[in-house]
Amino acid sequence: MGHAGAGAPQGPQPLPGVEYVVAVGSGKGGVGKTTVAVNLAVSLGKLGYKVGLLDADIYGPNVPMMLGVTRQPNIVGENRIEPILSHGVKFISVGLISPGDKPMVMRGPMLHQIIRQFLQQVEWGELDFLIVDLPPGTGDVVISLVQTVPLTGAIVVSTGSGVALQDARKALEMFHQVKVEVIGMVENMSQMTLPSGEVIDVFGAGGTERTAAQFGLTFLGAVELDPAIREGGDTGLPVTLAGPDSAKAKAFYEVAKKVAAKAEEIADNSEDVLEIS
Numbered sequence: 001m002g003h004a005g006a007g008a009p010q011g012p013q014p015l016p017g018v019e020y021v022v023a024v025g026s027g028k029g030g031v032g033k034t035t036v037a038v039n040l041a042v043s044l045g046k047l048g049y050k051v052g053l054l055d056a057d058i059y060g061p062n063v064p065m066m067l068g069v070t071r072q073p074n075i076v077g078e079n080r081i082e083p084i085l086s087h088g089v090k091f092i093s094v095g096l097i098s099p100g101d102k103p104m105v106m107r108g109p110m111l112h113q114i115i116r117q118f119l120q121q122v123e124w125g126e127l128d129f130l131i132v133d134l135p136p137g138t139g140d141v142v143i144s145l146v147q148t149v150p151l152t153g154a155i156v157v158s159t160g161s162g163v164a165l166q167d168a169r170k171a172l173e174m175f176h177q178v179k180v181e182v183i184g185m186v187e188n189m190s191q192m193t194l195p196s197g198e199v200i201d202v203f204g205a206g207g208t209e210r211t212a213a214q215f216g217l218t219f220l221g222a223v224e225l226d227p228a229i230r231e232g233g234d235t236g237l238p239v240t241l242a243g244p245d246s247a248k249a250k251a252f253y254e255v256a257k258k259v260a261a262k263a264e265e266i267a268d269n270s271e272d273v274l275e276i277s
């Protein structure tokens with residue numbers, strides 16, 4: 001990779017043509033962070049926004065499976081990477097570099113390099129939103145991300161369970177430490193409605209909303225535990241493809257609309273700050 005010459009600006013640089021960069025994180029693994037990221041991306045696309053999705057979950061890069069395309073990306077021009085287009089979303093994934101069942105084994109500097117390449121060497125083109133699916137936990141990827149590009153904000157996904165929320169609070173603290181504004185929290189696998197209509201509270205529905213309130217954060221919405229959502233992920237056909245009026249997709253669209261509104265608000269506020277200073 002070419003190196004920036006002396007005197008080149010240091011620190012995070014906006015990606016040309018990309019309006020908002022939104023990271024999706026969780027404290028705990030397996031709470032459905034990728035499911036939320038993928039369905040958020042598809043929803044924003046269906047709502048008319050131009051959307052990219054960067055799968056930076058080095059431990060479980062599941063975006064290609066969830067978007068139904070696992071082929072390698074094309075290299076174009078001078079070593080530029082062409083993102084893969086699926087369901088209206090341009091995406092790239094660490095899973096495309098190391099496909100199949102091989103785990104990615106790498107040290108910090110290489111990881112940093114990959115995150116940078118995925119931001120700067122991919123032909124994202126004009127995007128309203130670049131969604132970044134982070135690995136669970138609090139780690140290197142976030143640091144690489146914030147060192148490379150200014151983030152609009154982050155979303156933290158959790159279930160309502162005590163253990164998931166304990167870890168979600170650590171994720172909130174991490175974003176605070178790296179000065180990334182938290183757009184809000186999403187509760188996933190909130191409750192489950194049986195065919196009979198009976199509602200079962202599996203993971204402590206309501207816990208995430210209470211935690212968001214404690215931290216003065218926006219609660220972006222609750223997504224039910226629903227086999228159709230799991231199936232949509234496994235088959236590469238996210239439930240949100242059915243559009244905003246579909247009962248199974250509605251919750252994701254509510255989240256998407258709130259994220260869009262909040263991202264615009266954050267960007268407007270930061271512009272104000274720049275004008276004053």
Ligand SMILES: Nc1ncnc2c1ncn2[C@@H]1O[C@H](COP(=O)(O)OP(=O)(O)OP(=O)(O)O)[C@@H](O)[C@H]1O
Pocket residue numbers: 026028029030031032033034035036057059060062135136188189190223224225226227228229230231233234
């Ligand atoms: N609301 C839901 N209803 C049913 N199944 C769900 C729901 N959300 C996620 N799942 C399923 O749970 C599993 C874990 O979800 P997912 O991979 O999105 O979690 P994750 O938090 O991104 O995991 P990790 O980051 O640890 O890899 C997947 O099989 C997914 O399809």
